[in-house]
Structure formats: structure tokens, C-alpha cells
Amino acid sequence: MFDVDGTLVHRGPDGRGRPLPGAVEILEAIRASGRRFVLFTNGSHVPAWELARGLREDGLPLNDDEVITPVESALTYLRRHHDGEPVMLFATPATRKRMADAGVALTDDEDARVVLITHVDGTIDLAQLERAARAVTRGAPLLTGSYVPGYAGANGLIFSRGAMVTAAIAKVSSTRPKVVGKPSKVAVDEMRAYFGLPSTELAVIGDDLDLDIRLGRMGRSRTVLVRSGTTGAIDIERVPERSRPDLVVDGVADLLDRL
Numbered sequence: 001m002f003d004v005d006g007t008l009v010h011r012g013p014d015g016r017g018r019p020l021p022g023a024v025e026i027l028e029a030i031r032a033s034g035r036r037f038v039l040f041t042n043g044s045h046v047p048a049w050e051l052a053r054g055l056r057e058d059g060l061p062l063n064d065d066e067v068i069t070p071v072e073s074a075l076t077y078l079r080r081h082h083d084g085e086p087v088m089l090f091a092t093p094a095t096r097k098r099m100a101d102a103g104v105a106l107t108d109d110e111d112a113r114v115v116l117i118t119h120v121d122g123t124i125d126l127a128q129l130e131r132a133a134r135a136v137t138r139g140a141p142l143l144t145g146s147y148v149p150g151y152a153g154a155n156g157l158i159f160s161r162g163a164m165v166t167a168a169i170a171k172v173s174s175t176r177p178k179v180v181g182k183p184s185k186v187a188v189d190e191m192r193a194y195f196g197l198p199s200t201e202l203a204v205i206g207d208d209l210d211l212d213i214r215l216g217r218m219g220r221s222r223t224v225l226v227r228s229g230t231t232g233a234i235d236i237e238r239v240p241e242r243s244r245p246d247l248v249v250d251g252v253a254d255l256l257d258r259l
């Protein structure tokens with residue numbers, strides 16, 4: 001499992017990904033070896049297949065079904081634990097459509113049995129935040145794609161609007177949100193279901209200790225930290241033992257001779 005940004009691509013100010021050295025070659029080599037891979041990104045503004053298409057245009061040799069996002073792991077979780085129950089969703093129009101197409105019963109009423117937040121754009125209605133908080137107070141789980149403060153953009157940190165909305169609802173309902181993207185038990189389950197393998201047989205490769213390496217450690221997968229992204233020049237000796245990756249490399253190109 002590969003992370004995307006900082007691991008396989010760097011994004012320019014135009015939002016397009018530029019493949020990092022070795023990114024194309026490592027995916028081709030894994031495919032040629034008969035093994036499978038998947039990309040797991042916490043991006044949730046568009047459906048996974050659309051992210052896959054964009055990355056393919058940027059040069060990565062990907063099929064539409066080789067990207068997982070919190071939207072996909074949330075769908076799997078909802079099917080398994082809240083099948084048919086009404087869901088209040090804070091999301092982009094594209095993600096709303098993906099959820100509705102997948103058969104999720106969407107509602108804006110406070111009788112929602114689940115509240116789910118992914119990437120949000122545009123205007124947030126305070127009355128709807130209140131309805132969400134009331135639903136959570138009555139026992140609806142508060143699910144969120146990501147709860148980290150932000151993500152690395154071309155010009156520095158971009159605050160996570162999804163995390164802002166989640167925090168607003170969590171605060172007034174005195175609830176802890178359940179993360180469905182990286183890192184979480186739900187995300188581990190999603191990888192396991194995707195490959196049909198125990199997570200102990202997977203390698204998780206990414207640039208972020210708090211997201212990717214933590215996800216890998218939760219599933220007791222092999223973990224590889226690449227220095228090509230956010231973590232950069234970190235002194236791994238100063239990272240607590242329980243949070244350390246199994247392997248640290250400068251970039252995915254260094255993995256070519258380890259396959």
C-alpha cells in the first residue's frame with residue numbers, strides 16, 4: 001500500500017502531481033512480479049476512481065480500482081455496521097453522489113443514525129451543524145475521513161475543513177470522532193478486504209509517521225518511511241520505538257532492488 005502525496009507524487013500549485021523518481025518504475029515492477037498494490041490517500045473531495053484517473057494522467061500506471069480513500073473505507077464500514085441506516089453527510093457534491101450511487105440513505109434531519117464528514121467545500125449551515133450535534137448526542141457515531149489539522153500543500157499547510165467541521169460537532173456533543181481514513185482500524189480493515197489478505201502480509205509505504213506508519217503499525221504490517229515528503233530529515237533515533245518504521249529510505253526508487 002502506497003501513500004500518494006510526498007510518496008509517489010509531489011503536487012504543483014496547479015494541483016497536478018509530478019511523479020517522484022522511481023514512482024512509475026516501482027508500480028510497474030510490482031505489477032510485473034505478479035503482486036498487487038493499492039494507493040491509499042486521505043483525499044475525499046472526489047471519488048477514488050476520479051483520483052485514479054487524474055494520477056494516471058499525471059503518469060502513474062494505475063487502474064481505476066487501485067485507489068482507496070476515506071470515502072471507500074467509510075462505505076465499507078457503513079455497509080458492515082449501519083446498513084440501510086440514514087446518514088447525515090458533510091461532503092462535496094461529487095462525494096455525495098458517490099455515496100448516493102452506492103445506496104447510502106442520505107438525510108439532513110436530526111434523526112440521522114450516523115454523521116459522516118469528509119472533505120467539505122463552500123458554505124456550512126450552522127443549523128445543520130446543530131442537527132448533526134443533536135443526532136450525535138442521541139447516539140449516532142461521528143465518523144470523519146481525517147482528523148489531522150491539515151495537509152501539505154504547494155505553499156505550506158492547508159487546514160483541513162473536514163477536521164474543522166468534525167471538531168465543531170465533537171465539541172458541543174462531547175464526543176470523540178471515529179476516523180475512517182488513515183490511520184484507523186477501519187482503514188486497516190479496508191486494506192485487508194481489498195487484498196483479501198491479513199494486514200500482517202502487507203507493506204505500508206508512506207512519507208508521514210502519524211498517518212502512514214501509524215496505519216501500518218496498527219495492522220502490524222511491514223512499514224517503510226520515505227524521506228521524500230513531509231517527514232523529510234527526521235532523526236529516526238528520536239522517534240519512540242513503538243512509532244518507528246521497519247525501514248527508512250530516501251524515496252520509492254530505493255525500493256526497486258528490494259522487491
Ligand SMILES: [Mg+2]
Binds near residue numbers: 004006206207229
Ligand atoms: Mg503523504
